[in-house]
Amino acid sequence: MPLWVRGEVVQVKVWSSGHWYFTLRDKKSQVKCCMWKMYAERGGRPPADGTEVFVLAKPALYEEKGEFQLSVTRVIPTSAMGRQQQELERVKTVLQKDGLFDLSRKRQIPIYACTVALVTSPDGAVIHDVVTVTRKRWPCARILVVGARVQGDGAVGELVRALSLVNRIHDLDVCIVGRGGGGREDLAAFNSETVCRALAAVRVPTISAVGHEIDISLTDLVADVRAATPSAAAELAVSDRRDVLRLVDDLSVRLAAGLSGRTRLGRARLARTADRLHAGVEAVLDSRRNLTDRLAAQLDALSPLRVLGRGYAVPMSEAGRVLKHRADFVPRESFRLRVADGDVRARVE
Amino acid sequence: MAKTGAGPSLTPPLGDELARLEEIVRKLEADDVELDAALALFEEGVARLRAARERLVAAELKVQAVLEEADGDLRLTDLDA
Numbered sequence: 420m421p422l423w424v425r426g427e428v429v430q431v432k433v434w435s436s437g438h439w440y441f442t443l444r445d446k447k448s449q450v451k452c453c454m455w456k457m458y459a460e461r462g463g464r465p466p467a468d469g470t471e472v473f474v475l476a477k478p479a480l481y482e483e484k485g486e487f488q489l490s491v492t493r494v495i496p497t498s499a500m501g502r503q504q505q506e507l508e509r510v511k512t513v514l515q516k517d518g519l520f521d522l523s524r525k526r527q528i529p530i531y532a533c534t535v536a537l538v539t540s541p542d543g544a545v546i547h548d549v550v551t552v553t554r555k556r557w558p559c560a561r562i563l564v565v566g567a568r569v570q571g572d573g574a575v576g577e578l579v580r581a582l583s584l585v586n587r588i589h590d591l592d593v594c595i596v597g598r599g600g601g602g603r604e605d606l607a608a609f610n611s612e613t614v615c616r617a618l619a620a621v622r623v624p625t626i627s628a629v630g631h632e633i634d635i636s637l638t639d640l641v642a643d644v645r646a647a648t649p650s651a652a653a654e655l656a657v658s659d660r661r662d663v664l665r666l667v668d669d670l671s672v673r674l675a676a677g678l679s680g681r682t683r684l685g686r687a688r689l690a691r692t693a694d695r696l697h698a699g700v701e702a703v704l705d706s707r708r709n710l711t712d713r714l715a716a717q718l719d720a721l722s723p724l725r726v727l728g729r730g731y732a733v734p735m736s737e738a739g740r741v742l743k744h745r746a747d748f749v750p751r752e753s754f755r756l757r758v759a760d761g762d763v764r765a766r767v768e
Numbered sequence: 769m770a771k772t773g774a775g776p777s778l779t780p781p782l783g784d785e786l787a788r789l790e791e792i793v794r795k796l797e798a799d800d801v802e803l804d805a806a807l808a809l810f811e812e813g814v815a816r817l818r819a820a821r822e823r824l825v826a827a828e829l830k831v832q833a834v835l836e837e838a839d840g841d842l843r844l845t846d847l848d849a
Contacts, residue, residue, distance in 0.1 A: 531783035550831055559823055561831075562832070563832050564831065565834045670789050670817060673797065674796065678806060680797070681796055
C-alpha cells in the first residue's frame with residue numbers, strides 16, 4: 420500500500436541510468452529515497468534541494484547495504500499541491516452553489532438497463548473490468564464505449580466532448596464515466612468544473628467510478644451514483660440475469676395460476692347461475708300450478724252440476740236441450756232427467 | 769459499422785415488457801376480468817414471457833465503440849473486448 424510522505428528534499432542525485440536518488444527529511448528524521456527511471460521520466464525535472472514535497476512511496480529494502488528506503492513513484496511540491504487544493508475547493512464551492520451535488524437531482528439507475536455508455540480511456544483497464552462484470556451478470560446488454568483521454572493534457576476537453584456525444588446516442592439507459600486509480604494529479608480531470616457540468620448535463624442516469632475506493636473526485640459527487648471501482652459501477656448499472664429469470668419464472672407461475680383461478684371462478688359462477696335458473700323455473704311452474712288449481716276450484720264451485728248434488732234434476736230433450744218451460748214438454752214424448760250421478764229416462768204424461 | 773444517429777429501436781425495452789407482464793398477472797389475479805378478456809390477457813402474457821426469456825437467455829454481450837465522423841454522424845464499430 421503506497422503512502423504519501425511529506426518532507427524536504429536534499430542530496431538529489433540524478434544518475435545516468437535515469438534513476439533519481441535523494442533524501443527526504445524533516446526536523447527530527449530522514450529517510451533515503453529512490454525513484455526508478457520509469458517514474459522519474461514522468462516526473463519532469465528533479466526537485467531542487469530544499470524543496471518541500473509530498474512523495475507517494477512504498478517502503479523498500481536496499482538489500483546490498485541492508486538499508487531501509489522509500490521507493491518513490493511520484494513527487495509533488497507542496498506549493499503545487501496547495502494550488503491544486505485551492506482550485507478543487509473553488510470548483511467544489513461553485514458546483515455546490517449551483518445545486519449539482521443536491522440529493523434531489525439524483526436519478527435512479529434503471530433496473531433493466533440494456534444499453535450502457537462507458538466514457539473512459541480506450542486502452543485502460545476500465546473497459547475490461549466493466550465488460551467482464553457485465554458479461555457475467557447481464558449478457559443481453561450493449562456497452563457503447565466512448566473513448567476519451569482521462570489524464571494529462573487534453574483530458575478535460577476529450578471528456579467533455581465524450582459526455583456530449585453520449586447525449587446523442589439513442590435508447591441509452593445509463594452512462595458510466597470512469598478510470599482506474601492513480602495519483603491525485605491523475606484524477607485532476609475528474610475534478611474539473613467543465614467535466615462536472617458536462618456530466619450533470621447527461622440526460623440518462625450517471626455512475627462515476629474514478630480511481631480506487633479511497634479516492635473521491637468531484638464527478639463522484641455530481642453523478643447520480645458513485646461506484647468505488649469500475650467493476651462496482653458495472654454491478655450498479657446492470658441487473659443480474661439470474662435474478663430476472665427467477666422473476667420471469669415467478670410471473671409465469673402467477674400467470675398460469677391467474678387464468679386457472681379465473682376459469683374456476685367462471686365455472687363456479689356458471690353453476691350458481693344454473694342453480695338460480697332451475698330454482699326460477701320451479702317457482703314459475705309452482706305459481707302456475709297454484710293458479711290452475713284455484714281456477715279449477717272456482718269453476719267447480721260455479722258449475723250447475725254441483726246443484727244436482729243437493730237433489731235437483733235438470734230435464735233435457737233427447738237432443739240434449741234443457742227443458743225450461745211447460746211448453747218445452749211434449750205429451751207422451753220421452754226426455755232425460757240429469758241427476759247428480761247420471762241420466763234417468765222419463766216420459767211426459 | 770452501424771449508424772446510431774437514426775431513430776429509436778423497434779424492440780420495446782425489457783423493463784417495459786416485464787412491467788406489462790406484471791400488469792397482466794395482476795389483472796388476472798384480480799378476478800374482475802371477463803373470461804374472454806382473461807383468455808386474451810393470458811395469451812398475450814405467454815407470448816411476452818417467451819419473448820422475455822429468449823431475450824435473457826440467447827443474448828450475447830455486445831461491445832461497440834462510438835465514433836464521431838467528420839460529418840458529425842455517430843458510428844458504431846464492434847470491439848473485441
